[in-house]
Amino acid sequence: MMTATMKPVSRVLRLGCVLAFCFQVLVPYGLPRAWGLDNGLAMTPTMGWLHWERFMCNVNCQEEPDSCISEKLFLQIAEIMASDGWKDVGYEYICIDDCWMAPERDSKGRLQADPKRFPGGIHRLADYVHSKGLKLGIYADVGNKTCAGFPGSFGYYDIDAQTFADWGVDLLKFDGCYCDSIQHLAEGYKQMSLALNRTGRSIVYSCEWPLYVWPIFKPNYTEIREYCNHWRNFADIYDSWESIRKTLDWTSSNQKIIVPVAGPGGWNDPDMLVIGNFGLSRDQQITQMALWAIMAAPLLMSNDLRHISPEAKALLQDKDVIAINQDRLGKQGYWLRKEDNFEMWERPLLNLAWAVAIVNLQEIGGPRSYTISVTSLGRGLACNPNCLITELLPEKRKLGIYEWTSTLKTQINPTGTVLLRLETTSSAQFSHSVVSDFL
Numbered sequence: 199m200m201t202a203t204m205k206p207v208s209r210v211l212r213l214g215c216v217l218a219f220c221f222q223v224l225v226p227y228g229l230p231r232a233w234g235l236d237n238g239l240a241m242t243p244t245m246g247w248l249h250w251e252r253f254m255c256n257v258n259c260q261e262e263p264d265s266c267i268s269e270k271l272f273l274q275i276a277e278i279m280a281s282d283g284w285k286d287v288g289y290e291y292i293c294i295d296d297c298w299m300a301p302e303r304d305s306k307g308r309l310q311a312d313p314k315r316f317p318g319g320i321h322r323l324a325d326y327v328h329s330k331g332l333k334l335g336i337y338a339d340v341g342n343k344t345c346a347g348f349p350g351s352f353g354y355y356d357i358d359a360q361t362f363a364d365w366g367v368d369l370l371k372f373d374g375c376y377c378d379s380i381q382h383l384a385e386g387y388k389q390m391s392l393a394l395n396r397t398g399r400s401i402v403y404s405c406e407w408p409l410y411v412w413p414i415f416k417p418n419y420t421e422i423r424e425y426c427n428h429w430r431n432f433a434d435i436y437d438s439w440e441s442i443r444k445t446l447d448w449t450s451s452n453q454k455i456i457v458p459v460a461g462p463g464g465w466n467d468p469d470m471l472v473i474g475n476f477g478l479s480r481d482q483q484i485t486q487m488a489l490w491a492i493m494a495a496p497l498l499m500s501n502d503l504r505h506i507s508p509e510a511k512a513l514l515q516d517k518d519v520i521a522i523n524q525d526r527l528g529k530q531g532y533w534l535r536k537e538d539n540f541e542m543w544e545r546p547l548l549n550l551a552w553a554v555a556i557v558n559l560q561e562i563g564g565p566r567s568y569t570i571s572v573t574s575l576g577r578g579l580a581c582n583p584n585c586l587i588t589e590l591l592p593e594k595r596k597l598g599i600y601e602w603t604s605t606l607k608t609q610i611n612p613t614g615t616v617l618l619r620l621e622t623t624s625s626a627q628f629s630h631s632v633v634s635d636f637l
């Protein structure tokens with residue numbers, strides 16, 4: 199703590215401190231991140247809603263008019279996103295996934311929406327979505343067919359990019375099914391990125407490129423980041439704890455490869471938030487929300503916003519957790535360690551703050567306690583010499599000031615998570631302002 203009697207530090211000494219501090223702070227995070235797709239979009243992870251996990255490829259509007267893939271669904275969800283607080287907390291993109299298309303292209307080779315299910319067409323839907331202050335996402339595929347068998351974009355990249363731009367689309371999810379070679383896959387993802395750029399419209403480009411490359415070789419993430427705003431790495435998410443756990447396991451096992459490449463403009467995408475559906479307990483929903491914030495993941499909900507419990511809604515709209523996800527430092531968090539079936543993750547945030555998540559992976563018994571030694575957090579820097587710790591999940595409460603050598607005891611339900619935010623106290627902020635002077 200700087201007191202009134204302390205003398206200002208001399209410039210030379212300050213520089214010495216700064217260099218030592220920079221070394222401590224900057225070196226552990228590695229080299230400057232890779233150059234990314236320069237379309238000015240996704241400077242923080244994309245937030246919105248995507249139909250796939252909840253509504254899949256339901257085209258039976260006769261029998262299930264409320265849950266089939268039709269313009270009615272998107273009009274209703276857009277209306278709710280604008281009126282029920284979703285837009286206010288940042289959920290902006292309402293995204294159509296597979297199965298929106300008619301089975302054939304039109305006479306000019308353009309994709310067209312299924313005329314029965316989207317009688318107004320995509321252009322009108324986009325206008326409506328825009329009138330609500332939201333943005334519209336759409337889906338296509340780099341290969342000969344989409345994963346559900348609708349027309350693919352192979353050979354039509356420019357036409358399709360222009361069609362989407364003409365309609366007023368703001369995001370493209372580009373899948374990788376039915377591509378006949380890994381060369382075509384890579385070329386296709388690149389060509390579509392360039393084609394979207396040439397339209398002159400700002401269109402977020404959401405790829406699945408690495409997911410389809412992994413079975414053959416390790417993807418070149420530097421290259422992927424140059425062309426995509428986010429990219430799926432791992433299998434489709436399901437509405438189950440097993441699926442969440444596998445996604446987290448994959449991410450931690452591959453973090454050396456995927457974490458350094460994430461940053462403003464380009465993000466790893468662990469797939470949709472399934473909070474508010476059927477398969478996750480309250481604690482598991484908390485775990486998904488907390489860890490998607492730590493992973494700087496796009497927050498694309500796939501649920502039915504027309505029928506969602508107040509608890510799920512409050513969790514998805516939690517501004518403090520969203521603030522971690524959207525943190526402007528733009529660094530993805532990482533897995534720290536596993537001990538006694540507790541897993542710890544942490545993420546550096548702006549202003550030398552940190553987010554820490556502790557997951558209780560034990561699926562038997564009741565709440566278990568875990569004691570964290572504060573020195574171990576934030577690469578030893580988070581609470582040096584002390585910090586203010588706030589619990590954000592499962593409940594928001596200030597835990598108080600913790601000294602560097604102190605410990606913090608938590609109680610965590612099976613498959614649940616405690617999410618903490620650690621903030622520097624004034625003396626640490628002093629060091630930060632000294633650093634900022636010189637950077």
Ligand code: GLA
Pocket residue numbers: 250295296344345346373406434
């Ligand atoms: C793939 C994708 C999913 C979804 C479906 C649609 O499986 O990974 O996210 O888009 O295709 O068919």
